[in-house]
Amino acid sequence: MEAFAMEPFKIKMVEPIRITSREERAGILEEAGYNTALIRADKVLIDLCTDSGTGAMSSSQWAAMMLGDESYAGAASYYRLLDVCREIFGYKFFQPVHQGRAAENVLFELLFQGEKKYAISNAFFDTTRAHAQFAGAQVFDFPVKEALDSEADYPFKGNIDVDAAEAKIKEIGPGKIGFIIMTLTNNALGGQPVSMQNMKDISAVARKYGITLLIDAARFAENAYFVKQREAGYRDKSIAEIVRETFQLADGFTMSAKKDAIVNIGGLVGIKDNPDLERGVIGRVIPYEGFITYGGLAGRDLEALAVGLKEGMDYDYLKYRVGQVERLGHALREMGVPIQYPVGGHGVFVDAGKLLPQIPADEFPGVALANELYVDAGVRGSEIGSFCLGYVDPKTGKEVPAPMEFLRLAVPRRVYTQSHMDYVVDAFRGILAKKNKLKGYKIVWQLPILRYFTARLKPL
Ligand SMILES: *Cc1c(COP(=O)(O)O)cnc(C)c1O
Numbered sequence: 001m002e003a004f005a006m007e008p009f010k011i012k013m014v015e016p017i018r019i020t021s022r023e024e025r026a027g028i029l030e031e032a033g034y035n036t037a038l039i040r041a042d043k044v045l046i047d048l049c050t051d052s053g054t055g056a057m058s059s060s061q062w063a064a065m066m067l068g069d070e071s072y073a074g075a076a077s078y079y080r081l082l083d084v085c086r087e088i089f090g091y092k093f094f095q096p097v098h099q100g101r102a103a104e105n106v107l108f109e110l111l112f113q114g115e116k117k118y119a120i121s122n123a124f125f126d127t128t129r130a131h132a133q134f135a136g137a138q139v140f141d142f143p144v145k146e147a148l149d150s151e152a153d154y155p156f157k158g159n160i161d162v163d164a165a166e167a168k169i170k171e172i173g174p175g176k177i178g179f180i181i182m183t184l185t186n187n188a189l190g191g192q193p194v195s196m197q198n199m200k201d202i203s204a205v206a207r208k209y210g211i212t213l214l215i216d217a218a219r220f221a222e223n224a225y226f227v228k229q230r231e232a233g234y235r236d237k238s239i240a241e242i243v244r245e246t247f248q249l250a251d252g253f254t255m256s257a258k259k260d261a262i263v264n265i266g267g268l269v270g271i272k273d274n275p276d277l278e279r280g281v282i283g284r285v286i287p288y289e290g291f292i293t294y295g296g297l298a299g300r301d302l303e304a305l306a307v308g309l310k311e312g313m314d315y316d317y318l319k320y321r322v323g324q325v326e327r328l329g330h331a332l333r334e335m336g337v338p339i340q341y342p343v344g345g346h347g348v349f350v351d352a353g354k355l356l357p358q359i360p361a362d363e364f365p366g367v368a369l370a371n372e373l374y375v376d377a378g379v380r381g382s383e384i385g386s387f388c389l390g391y392v393d394p395k396t397g398k399e400v401p402a403p404m405e406f407l408r409l410a411v412p413r414r415v416y417t418q419s420h421m422d423y424v425v426d427a428f429r430g431i432l433a434k435k436n437k438l439k440g441y442k443i444v445w446q447l448p449i450l451r452y453f454t455a456r457l458k459p460l
Pocket of ligand 1: 052099100101102125127128183184187216218255256257258259266267
């Protein structure tokens with residue numbers, strides 16, 4: 001019997017959820033300036049704010065942590081991690097770092113030397129974009145058109161538009177491109193996968209012009225699972241084979257291990273075969289992250305990462321993982337909640353702009369939905385729309401909106417059961433019944449950049 005989305009684990013340790021009342025939550029939200037990011041986590045019932053560092057480690061990971069070698073130099077844990085990385089990715093060089101943005105910090109500046117001041121992607125993640133920009137570079141996203149239409153049924157909405165990317169390379173001049181980076185899966189556009197064919201095509205373009213091709217590898221295993229499910233010729237390949245093939249098409253990667261490697265903290269840089277770049281990475285890791293054999297992590301973190309990398313690639317786990325998110329998305333869609341479709345790998349992206357057409361972008365429909373969901377049901381999502389990605393134009397003083405008004409329901413790995421997901425679906429039933437009455441918000445305090453984490457709002 002095929003057990004669709006059944007949790008392939010038993011629960012040995014539990015963390016209580018404290019139940020709050022609607023009245024209590026209304027007060028908590030007001031105190032938090034109507035910004036769910038400012039609510040204490042113990043006042044949240046189901047926390048779908050992010051899938052980053054929020055996963056539950058396995059008994060094998062906890063057991064491995066007890067073997068952590070905390071030596072400053074040459075820890076056994078480091079060598080165990082290297083062995084696992086070599087086996088999975090087939091590269092020559094790996095550097096652990098404390099998280100994904102540390103990998104970006106260590107690597108990117110080395111690739112933006114001299115004239116090389118541009119980078120191209122299927123869609124930059126926000127910290128990736130920030131690190132490229134801190135290094136003085138200008139970046140361009142070339143998602144496929146289908147990704148910008150939430151209703152378009154397309155299997156690989158994470159793909160890069162190869163022709164548009166090549167045209168840009170010719171326009172700027174290949175000698176000025178620091179790197180091309182493929183984000184697997186494409187987080188900004190809904191956890192959407194990239195096909196192997198698209199990786200081959202962009203790899204051929206990178207070779208043709210002598211440009212470094214990187215992978216932003218946070219969700220490399222979920223991407224491989226989608227390739228196996230959806231791409232002709234990959235059904236009979238293992239996740240390990242698909243991962244190998246994918247990484248052989250690139251020259252290096254940065255990874256936030258807080259996603260598919262199921263650790264609470266950690267990251268990696270990988271370089272296929274480039275002694276100069278390795279040397280550069282070592283030179284930057286020591287001042288920023290610490291000595292090369294620990295890279296900003298404790299020995300026990302290296303152990304948990306070595307185990308988590310493999311667990312994250314387990315087929316039965318991935319089937320449950322992607323299946324759980326898919327099932328949540330389908331239940332919401334069937335009820336009439338508009339979402340980015342097909343459902344992505346790590347979360348359901350609700351199209352709040354479509355759900356609440358009475359609220360204009362500059363009154364933040366995604367925030368209105370996030371806040372109602374919290375007060376009504378204690379569920380925390382995160383707005384990925386004009387509140388998060390929009391900004392005030394310094395010249396006109398007016399709000400510049402985001403292309404889409406999403407509320408992201410990011411699902412932590414191995415944390416919530418199917419009945420928790422059923423609870424979330426029920427919460428939306430309540431929202432649908434009163435959606436026409438929901439009103440927007442205005443910002444009363446904000447920072448000029450990354451305002452979403454700290455801004456305070458007032459209901460209109
Ligand atoms: C999370 C993430 C990062 C940054 O990683 P951190 O571990 O949060 O620093 C980079 N790229 C993608 C695609 C991510 O999802």
